[in-house]
Amino acid sequence: MTVSIWQADGTQPIREVDVLIVGAGIIGVTAAYFFKQAGREVVITEMRDLALGASSRNAGFLITGLDTYYHHAIEKYGHAVVRELWNLSLQTHGYWRQFIKQSNGAVLTETCGSLLLAESEEEARELEIAARTMQQDKLEVEFLTSDPLNRGYCAAIRQSWDGAVHPYQLVRAIYEQSGAELIANNEVYAITQPDQHSVTVATRQYIFKARTVLLCTNAYSCNLDPYFVGKVIPTRAQVLATAPLKESLLDCCGYSDYGYMYYRMTFDNRLLIGGARHHHRDLENDTMDDRISDPVQRSLERYLRERFPEAADAPIDRRWAGIMGFSVDGIPLVGTLPDKPRVGFAVGLTGHGLATGAVTAERAVELLLNGTSPGALDARRLG
Ligand SMILES: Cc1cc2nc3c(=O)[nH]c(=O)nc-3n(C[C@H](O)[C@H](O)[C@H](O)COP(=O)(O)OP(=O)(O)OC[C@H]3O[C@@H](n4cnc5c(N)ncnc54)[C@H](O)[C@@H]3O)c2cc1C
Structure with a gap:
């Protein structure tokens, strides 16, 4: 999305806020929850509406772990980092379970393994x-x-111990528990830090003066600040879901081909299959989730016929796409912008926001509130 000079001509009302979070995906609402727990007042500004980015377009797998096989992760990141990331993933699932429990049945979930x-x-x-x-x-x-x-x-x-969740319901539940205010349809298009004490954030509806800003814009981060160019790579992922089937074909979350293919039954008994982007990389370096591409969808259908022949003739009810933000080294990025120290970020969830997201958000909040090191997530590792 872009903003013309007519849509926001500089005459928007000024609004003073304590904490401004940009992006109402699962990371934004979880960060809002942690800020509120620390007694801060939070406004979330979102260019679309709650969770309409990757957070309600994903497969809803609650899988503990990393973006690559365990031994390869040790080769790539070192043993200590892998242990830290694994624990972070376990803790993240603990937080999701807590939010789900407090939602009193509003979030469909199962510990299906x-x-x-x-x-x-x-x-x-x-x-x-x-x-x-x-x-x-x-x-x-x-x-x-x-x-x-x-x-x-x-x-x-x-x-x-892994599981599956209705991802949109989860984000809604966290948002409701956060107590934050959400302003939808309100794209941020410029951020400046004029002095040490405040940040000016120009949006379609307001010009915010905020004490602290946290960017939770994942795949879209490069549009907001050049710092993210080459660090967060937008990558499209596509999914299809059949009509409800008479019988369940799977009793767990399944994934294969080095994580490039994934499949589960939804709570209303549809077979969901996603992935196949490794066969069509040139088509999937995209920031558009308003369209799917035929070659990827054909690959998903072929996979369905080969591995799940019982569903080969089932009608495909829905096809969709979402944009993931891959960090360049596969580990989420937490930090503050080098030239705007009151602007933090929690981005680069690398297709695993449900595996690592809650603690990524928590570490970004602790960095901004207390200066606590984000550990292995510290974006300064990339220079
Ligand atoms: C098809 C697919 C399947 C996936 N499956 C899984 C899975 O099974 N398990 C798993 O762990 N992960 C999965 N993921 C990844 C997971 O969805 C993401 O890691 C997670 O949703 C990231 O959350 P987020 O809040 O950082 O990003 P998003 O949900 O994308 O939120 C970012 C928000 O920022 C907003 N925004 C951006 N720019 C601006 C701006 N300038 N002004 C205002 N708002 C702005 C966007 O509109 C968006 O709502 C999948 C992703 C996809 C696409």
Whole structure:
């Protein structure tokens, strides 16, 4: 989205606020909750409406873990960082469970477990090494040498404590529990920090004067500040969902092909399949979630026919896209803008916001309130 000089001509009312959060996805509303817990007054400004970015377009997998197989993550980030990220993921799920419990039944969820499945013998060997490395770290995962689904996979890792959620309901519940004010249809288009004490944020409806600003704009962050260029890479993901089926074809969240394919039954018994962007990378470096692309959707349909032939003739009721924000090294980014120290950010969730999001938001809030180091999420690692 862009804003013309006619839509916001500089005569918008000035509004003084304590904390201004930009973006009402799951990270924005969770950060709002933590700020409110610390006694701060919070306004969230959102260019669309609650959760209409990736946070209500995802698959709703509550999977503990990282963006890559455990042993590869150790090679890439080092053992200590991987342990920290794993704990952060466990803590994040603890927070989601707390929000869900406090919602009194308003959020559909189930602890159905997850299966990370191998599409090939080579991937099976990778899974075995990943599982053994996790077991050495006392993580209670189960390695299965054959396909528990009987659908032609070669091996699997089961994490029985993982689950699935209705992602839109989860964001709504967190927002309601946050007590923050949301201003929808209010795009931010310029941020300046004129002095040490306040930030000026120009939006379509208001010019905010804020003490503290937190950007929770994930994939869209580059549009707001050049600092994010080359650090947060917008990446589109697509999904399809069948009409409700007579029988459930899966009793857990499944994913495979190094995480590029994922599938689950929804709470109303639809088969949801997402992914396949690795076959069409040139089409998916996009910031548009208002369209799908035929080649990716054909790949998803082919996968459905091959692995779930019972649903091959089921009508496809819905197809959609969402934009993920991949951090350049795969770990979320928490920090403050180098030239605007009162503007913090919690972005780069790398397709795993439900795995790492709550603690990412919490660390950004603690950095802004107390100067606490965000640990492995510290964006200064990228220079
Ligand atoms: C198809 C798909 C499947 C996925 N599946 C899973 C999954 O199963 N499990 C999992 O853990 N993760 C999954 N993810 C990733 C997950 O959805 C994201 O990591 C998470 O939603 C990121 O949350 P967010 O709040 O940072 O971003 P978003 O939800 O995208 O929120 C950012 C918000 O900022 C707003 N915004 C941007 N710019 C401005 C501006 N200038 N002014 C005002 N507002 C602005 C946007 O409108 C948006 O609402 C998936 C993603 C997709 C797309």
